[in-house]
Amino acid sequence: xxxxxxxxxxxxxxxxxxxxxxxxxxxxxxxxxxxxxxxxxxxxxxxxxxxxxxxxxxxxxxxxxxxxxxxxxxxxxxxxxxxxxxxxxxxxxxxxxxxxxxxxxxxxxxxxxxxxxxxxxxxxxxxxxxxxxxxxxxxxxxxxxxxxxxxxxxxxxxxxxxxxxxxxxxxxxxxxxxxxxxxxxxxxxxxxxxxxxxxxxxxxxxxxxxxxxxxxxxxxxxxxxxxxxxxxxxxxxxxxxxxxxxxxxxxxxxxxxxxxxxxxxxxxxxxxxxxxxxxxxxxxxxxxxxxxxxxxxxxxxxxxxxxxxxxxxxxxxxxxxxxxxxxxxxxxxxxxxxxxxxxxxxxxxxxxxxxxxxxxxxxxxxxxxxxxxxxxxxxxxxxxxxxxxxxxxxxxxxxxxxxxxxxxxxxxxxxxxxxxxxxxxxxxxxxxxxx
Numbered sequence: 272x273x274x275x276x277x278x279x280x281x282x283x284x285x286x287x288x289x290x291x292x293x294x295x296x297x298x299x300x301x302x303x304x305x306x307x308x309x310x311x312x313x314x315x316x317x318x319x320x321x322x323x324x325x326x327x328x329x330x331x332x333x334x335x336x337x338x339x340x341x342x343x344x345x346x347x348x349x350x351x352x353x354x355x356x357x358x359x360x361x362x363x364x365x366x367x368x369x370x371x372x373x374x375x376x377x378x379x380x381x382x383x384x385x386x387x388x389x390x391x392x393x394x395x396x397x398x399x400x401x402x403x404x405x406x407x408x409x410x411x412x413x414x415x416x417x418x419x420x421x422x423x424x425x426x427x428x429x430x431x432x433x434x435x436x437x438x439x440x441x442x443x444x445x446x447x448x449x450x451x452x453x454x455x456x457x458x459x460x461x462x463x464x465x466x467x468x469x470x471x472x473x474x475x476x477x478x479x480x481x482x483x484x485x486x487x488x489x490x491x492x493x494x495x496x497x498x499x500x501x502x503x504x505x506x507x508x509x510x511x512x513x514x515x516x517x518x519x520x521x522x523x524x525x526x527x528x529x530x531x532x533x534x535x536x537x538x539x540x541x542x543x544x545x546x547x548x549x550x551x552x553x554x555x556x557x558x559x560x561x562x563x564x565x566x567x568x569x570x571x572x573x574x575x576x577x578x579x580x581x582x583x584x585x586x587x588x589x590x591x592x593x594x595x596x597x598x599x600x601x602x603x604x605x606x607x608x609x610x611x612x613x614x615x616x617x618x619x620x621x622x623x624x625x626x627x628x629x630x631x632x633x634x635x636x637x638x639x640x641x642x643x644x645x646x647x648x649x650x651x652x653x654x655x656x657x658x659x660x661x662x663x664x665x666x667x668x669x670x671x672x673x674x675x676x677x678x679x680x681x682x683x684x685x686x687x688x689x690x691x692x693x694x695x696x697x698x699x700x701x702x703x704x705x706x
Contacts, residue, residue, distance in 0.1 A: 303365070
């Protein structure tokens, strides 16, 4: 148990000064610095041995001292040292250091878990500052002995809500308990998500992401129920609220509920996976993320489209890489009548084969597709296996190679030609004037 008794009365500053000026305080200070050095050494050794990605690590952070592991080890070492030293001398410094370390661990846990769970969120910085202020304020009240007094006063402010008696102290403790339980739930869910999504690709990535989202929602729900019950709220009273929410979803939130259900169906059936090339409503691109409510599709030009999941279920969607990642492309051109058909076909196929992205099996094929008004029309078809790398650039390179080959062999690409027929009597020619 951590001693919550204040080291000295708040009003007696002389006892504070005398305690910290005693020779025993130097022993405590030496032991405390030893604990700091030992904690730093253990963190450095673990970080070097595990070789983790410390930028996203809750335990290690980016440096030796900005993760949860360092203050947690320092708190454990400090508590053990205090237990040993208390057998030989009266303690002063450790009775202040322990509350400080407890506050530091609380701040690090809350901040690091929120940073991992909600990356780049705008509201994250104010929440982090709030956690720091609350933790340090509680530490000051604890050390000075004001915390029990304030809690007793808050306990006197109470009211009756139905069959439950609530007080300001109960609400405060319930809010702190709720925050702690939710942070632990986020920590566990973040660890599960990191383990599930590690080295996962394609359909496996989509399925693991669905399991991760469901696990996080379940842990947060269970944590919230535990926190509410710890306050003393009867959870059976929430059944009426649950019924009202169900009616609201059934009538007022039909589209929203349909999108969430559709997202769950997409993730579980794996009809569409992260990384697939799809075409939805004439918008073609790569699926970059599948959320519970919508799916993000990134076009090859860099534009992103946010598509509600209900549309992906109820509308026609072309998945170009569901069964086979290969995509067929074509280019059409015309040559003048009288050109060597076999030569043109061979030049077209060679131009396609000159590009390394074009597959050799199945091989490119050129065909005389139509007799146009201005010349012979040829269609060159070829297959690629990496449409996510762009298609327009490849088509442009092939067209430039075709144009170069046709110019070398003297094969003309005809201009549009029209023949004008004039019917009726010939127009009268005016006589030439003479001077």
